[in-house]
Amino acid sequence: MALISDGETKADALYATRTALAQLSAEPSWKARPVIKSFLDCAEIAVAVSLAYDWLYDEFSDEERRTFEDSLFRHILTPALAAYDDRFAQWPRRRDNCTLVSNSGILVSALAVLDRYPDISRQLIQKSLVSSWNVFDGLAPDGAWPEGPSYWSLAMRYAGLMVAALESALHYSFGLADRPGFAQTGDFALHAVGPFGAAFNFGDSEPRLDMAPLAWFAHRFRRPVDAWLVDQYDGWYLPFTVIWPDRPKSKPSGIKVPTGKVFHSNNLACFRNTWSSDPAAFPVYLAIKGGNVSGPEVRSPPPPEDVFLHNQADAGSFILDGARQRWIIDLGSDDYDLPGYFDHGADNRSGSRWRYYRTHTAGHNTLVIDGGNQIPDARAPIVGNCVDGDCKWAVFDLSAAYGKPAGSIWRGAALIGRQVVIQDEVRAELSGKVVWAVHTSAEPISVAGSVARFRSGDDRFVLRILEPAAACFEIGFPPEPQVFPIADIRQLHGRPRLDSNAAQVTELPRRVDDDGRRAEGALIRRLQIAWPEGTRRLSVALLPDCDDDDLVLPVTSLDDWLARRPVRLASYSRRASRINAARHAARGASTGFAPFHARLVRKLAPERAALR
Numbered sequence: 001m002a003l004i005s006d007g008e009t010k011a012d013a014l015y016a017t018r019t020a021l022a023q024l025s026a027e028p029s030w031k032a033r034p035v036i037k038s039f040l041d042c043a044e045i046a047v048a049v050s051l052a053y054d055w056l057y058d059e060f061s062d063e064e065r066r067t068f069e070d071s072l073f074r075h076i077l078t079p080a081l082a083a084y085d086d087r088f089a090q091w092p093r094r095r096d097n098c099t100l101v102s103n104s105g106i107l108v109s110a111l112a113v114l115d116r117y118p119d120i121s122r123q124l125i126q127k128s129l130v131s132s133w134n135v136f137d138g139l140a141p142d143g144a145w146p147e148g149p150s151y152w153s154l155a156m157r158y159a160g161l162m163v164a165a166l167e168s169a170l171h172y173s174f175g176l177a178d179r180p181g182f183a184q185t186g187d188f189a190l191h192a193v194g195p196f197g198a199a200f201n202f203g204d205s206e207p208r209l210d211m212a213p214l215a216w217f218a219h220r221f222r223r224p225v226d227a228w229l230v231d232q233y234d235g236w237y238l239p240f241t242v243i244w245p246d247r248p249k250s251k252p253s254g255i256k257v258p259t260g261k262v263f264h265s266n267n268l269a270c271f272r273n274t275w276s277s278d279p280a281a282f283p284v285y286l287a288i289k290g291g292n293v294s295g296p297e298v299r300s301p302p303p304p305e306d307v308f309l310h311n312q313a314d315a316g317s318f319i320l321d322g323a324r325q326r327w328i329i330d331l332g333s334d335d336y337d338l339p340g341y342f343d344h345g346a347d348n349r350s351g352s353r354w355r356y357y358r359t360h361t362a363g364h365n366t367l368v369i370d371g372g373n374q375i376p377d378a379r380a381p382i383v384g385n386c387v388d389g390d391c392k393w394a395v396f397d398l399s400a401a402y403g404k405p406a407g408s409i410w411r412g413a414a415l416i417g418r419q420v421v422i423q424d425e426v427r428a429e430l431s432g433k434v435v436w437a438v439h440t441s442a443e444p445i446s447v448a449g450s451v452a453r454f455r456s457g458d459d460r461f462v463l464r465i466l467e468p469a470a471a472c473f474e475i476g477f478p479p480e481p482q483v484f485p486i487a488d489i490r491q492l493h494g495r496p497r498l499d500s501n502a503a504q505v506t507e508l509p510r511r512v513d514d515d516g517r518r519a520e521g522a523l524i525r526r527l528q529i530a531w532p533e534g535t536r537r538l539s540v541a542l543l544p545d546c547d548d549d550d551l552v553l554p555v556t557s558l559d560d561w562l563a564r565r566p567v568r569l570a571s572y573s574r575r576a577s578r579i580n581a582a583r584h585a586a587r588g589a590s591t592g593f594a595p596f597h598a599r600l601v602r603k604l605a606p607e608r609a610a611l612r
Contacts, residue, residue: 002014002017002059003056006047007080009035010257011327012214014056014059017052017056017062019058020052020384021049021052021053021064021067021068021259022044022067022453024048024049024067024069024071024476025049025070025071027075028044029075030045030046030075030076030490033492033493034492035490035491035492035493036088036098036493037091038059038091038094038099038101038102039076039079039080039083039091039101039102039105039106040098041103042075042076042103042104042105042281043101043102043104043106043158044073044105044108045075045105046106046108047077047104047105047108047109047158047161048107049068049071049072049109050072050108050109050111050112050113051108051112052068052274052564053065053068053069053113054112055111061115065240066368069113069116069117072109072112072113073113073116073120075115076105076106076109076121076275077106077109077110077117077121078120079122079595080106080109080124080128080339081120081124081330081607082221084124084127084131084389086154090304090305092127092131093131093134093305094135094305094306094307095134095135095137095138095305095306095308096135096147096151096155096308096309096310097147097154097155097310098133098149098309099131099135100155100158100159100162100340101154101155101158101208102133103128103129103131103132103158103162103574104128104158104159104161104162105303106124106128106156107124107125107128107129107132107162107165107166108161108162108165109124110124110125110128111121111125111165111169111170112167114464117425117541121430125154127230127598128162129174129176132162133175133176133179133263135155136159136176136179136182137179138265139179139180139181139182139185139265140180140181140226140265140569141179141180141189141264141265142145142178142184142187142188142263142264142265142267143179143181143182143183143184143185143186143188143263144181144185144188144265145185145188145266145305146199146203146205146265146266146292146308146311147203147204147205147308147310147311148200148202148204148310149188149189149192149199149200149201149205149206149209149406150199150201150203150204150205150206150210151203151204151205151310152189152192152209153189153190153209153210153211153212156213156214156217157183157210157212157213157237157240158175158218159182159213160213160215160217160220161216161537163176163177163216164216164220164244165569166258171327171369178213181265181328183216183217183221183223186214186217186218186223186226186229187225187261187263188263189209189211189214189229190225190229190257191211191246191261191263191270191287192209192268192270192383194272194285194287194319194321195272195274195276195277195283195284195285195321195324196277196321196323197277198321198326200270200287200319200330201319201330201332202270202289202312202314202317203308203310203311203312203331203333203350204310204312204332204336204478205310205312205333206332206333206513206515207326207513210233210235210236210237211229211230211232211233211235211528212230212233212235212236212238212240212241213235213242214227214229215228215230215241215242215243215244216243216244218230218244218247218248219245219246219247220244221247222248223254224248224249224255225257225586226247227248228249228255228262229248231247231388232512242381252327256566257275258451259271259272259273259274259275259387259392259404259538260272260386260387260392261387262382262385262387262394264382266289266392267289267290267291267380267381267382267396268287268288268289268290269286269287269288269289269382269387269392269394269413270285270286270287270599271285271286271287271387271392271393271413271415272284272285272286272415273415273417273418274388275570279323279324282322282418282545283323284312284320284321284322284415284418284420284545285320285321285322286318286319286320286321286413286415286420287318287319288316288317288319288394288411288413289314289316289317289318290315290316290380290382290396290397291315291377291378291379291380291381291400291401292308292311292314292315292377293377293378293379294433295503301346301347301348301349301377302348302377303436307344307348307377309342310333310346311376311377312358312359312360312363312364312376313354313359313360313361313364313373313374313375313376313401314330314361314366314374315362315364315366315369315374315380315396315398315401316364316365316366316377316380316396316398316401317330317364317366318365318366318422319365320542320544321419321544322459322461322544323459323496323501323544324457324459325442325456325459325461325544326441327440327442327454327456327511327542327544328365328438328440328542329439329524330364330365330438330439330440331357331358331363331364331439331510331524332358332403332457332513333358334356334357334358334359334507334508335505335506335507335508336493337486337492337493337505338352338356338484338505338507339352339484339485339486339487339491339505340352340353341353341356341359341493344376348376348377349373349376350373354373354376354560356509357478357481357507357510358507360373361373361374362437362478363439363478364437364439364479365437365438365439365530366398366411366413366437367402367424367426367434367435367436367437368434368435368437369402369410369432369433369435370432370433371432371433371479374401374402375400375401375403378400378401378403379400380396380397380398380399380400381396381397381412381542382394382395383395383396383397383562384561385394385564386564390416390417391414391415391416391417392415392416393412393413393414393415393561394412394413395410395412395558395561395562396410396411396412396413397409397410398410398411404430404599406428407426407427407561408426408430409425409426409430410424410425410426411423411557412424412425412558412561414561418543418544418545419541419542419543420542420543420544421466421539421540421541421542422539422540422542423537423538423539423540423546423555423558424436424538424539425537425538425557426536426537426539427536428536433527433530433531434530435528435530435531436528436529436531436538436540437526437527437528437550438463438526438527438528438530439524439525439526439527440454440461440524440525440527441456441457441476441511441512441521441522441523441524441525442454442456442461442525443456444475444525445460447473447474447475447527448472448473449472449473450464450465450469450472450473451463451464451465451473452464452473452475452527459543459544459545460545460546461543461544461545461546462539462540462542462543462546463540463542463543464541464543464556465529465538465539465540466540466541467537467538467539467555468532468535468537468538470532470535471529471530471531471532471535472529472539473527473528473529474524474527474528474529474530475526475527475528476526476528477510477523477524477526478526480510481506481507481508481509482506482507483504483505483506483507483509484504484506484507485503485504486503486504489503499612501578510523510524511523511524512524516535527590535555537555539555566567
């Protein structure tokens with residue numbers, strides 16, 4: 001406001017800015033949490049002080065400038081140089097959001113006081129660039145972020161600030177702006193979100209995705225789709241979007257994007273049948289992920305600097321949206337103050353993190369073998385996919401995640417018109433108790449044999465086992481949350497400082513979030529199938545917004561999928577479409593939709609498809 005206003009408004013804004021900067025400069029430390037070893041806590045303060053100092057430089061007195069410069073030197077520059085030079089410090093070598101945010105705060109601070117402290121500032125600019133180079137590798141080749149959508153938002157907000165500051169101050173990004181996948185990272189934000197605005201919240205992410213970072217990307221790379229996403233934004237970081245108002249203008253109708261996308265950088269596939277969010281268009285959205293690492297040269301266990309702290313044991317897990325509901329859900333993160341929540345273990349397998357339900361394989365929508373956890377750092381790549389037309393599919397090799405040879409365990413996921421098929425195949429020699437599981441907050445209507453029916457409000461959801469005939473559904477609840485003592489109050493992330501260690505923390509309730517409040521919504525249920533012994537294939541159809549009793553889909557092997565013979569469009573009974581059209585027509589009387597609109601949707605609905 002101090003930059004764009006005048007008169008009393010400007011005076012008030014300048015007074016507020018001076019007061020805030022003076023208070024921050026007087027703080028003994030900008031590090032709020034001792035458990036955070038990086039500069040994550042300091043970065044936001046560092047960027048705020050640096051930008052205010054730079055943008056309002058002419059408004060400050062010489063004494064004020066020296067005060068702000070000295071505070072940046074004391075709180076950021078000096079400790080940052082020591083951290084970069086500490087050969088035991090891991091965060092400068094990591095490739096996660098903490099490192100990127102830390103480097104961004106340090107670099108912006110160094111640029112702000114480059115004239116006052118030239119020697120140390122030049123060193124820090126160089127060291128932050130070297131450290132950030134490895135972090136940007138995580139976006140190659142197609143822009144997905146390995147820590148999930150929430151941490152994509154945090155990381156890209158500061159990546160944009162870093163490159164913008166370099167290009168503004170030095171007119172050169174030192175190659176960061178040209179790193180593979182960086183300019184295209186908006187594709188991840190676009191495809192990772194379902195028809196009613198909820199993201200695929202894998203890792204420790206939340207369903208709601210902050211799009212504000214795309215303001216700079218739209219300004220810098222001139223991509224209309226990024227600008228369109230930002231123009232719809234009205235969240236907490238709205239002022240962030242005002243910094244770069246020069247964005248391409250494009251109407252949604254002028255933006256052509258595919259309805260299917262595979263991100264090889266993160267073994268992620270996102271499919272939808274339409275970009276419409278209108279319930280009358282019957283949108284369906286399927287997103288599924290493979291392993292947490294990609295590329296052939298992967299060490300297992302990885303060195304500590306290559307571990308992404310927010311990853312979970314979730315290879316093969318997926319979510320599924322209908323018109324207004326998330327029918328198959330990801331539970332997301334648990335309480336960060338649980339003891340050892342970020343302790344992956346020296347081997348990335350034995351740490352305390354893996355005892356919590358939301359991070360364990362059992363807490364995801366995938367296969368569980370003998371009740372054990374997956375190997376979190378194993379490769380589980382996409383071995384084939386198709387994103388064209390009304391039939392989209394991907395096949396994942398999950399074998400390494402279970403410690404098995406390549407080709408032992410495959411999972412295929414297909415969106416065929418509005419139908420979803422999840423198909424798993426195992427080798428005959430695979431032994432042990434295998435359980436197929438998904439989580440939902442929908443209310444069960446009936447779960448019997450090979451058919452499970454759910455509802456949420458007026459909407460319906462059906463799951464049907466296609467093969468084998470001996471398989472049947474079982475439904476229950478996840479295990480009750482456990483209570484753990486807090487061993488060391490210095491290791492807390494989010495709670496206020498406690499007076500003693502005589503405190504406890506509980507796993508989050510087994511409930512979905514409710515309007516931003518963690519785990520305060522509907523109860524979560526676990527639907528599972530005990531894999532029949534001797535069976536090599538398990539195929540399940542998932543039908544959002546559907547009441548159909550008569551649907552039968554033939555099954556074909558995943559080898560046929562990979563040979564590009566998995567599916568073709570075929571007509572079948574349109575009973576489900578008539579039911580849904582009638583339901584939406586009835587809603588039209590109260591929602592303002594004209595009755596003929598439902599008939600028009602039914603008439604124009606694409607032919608459904610069946611596996612052949």
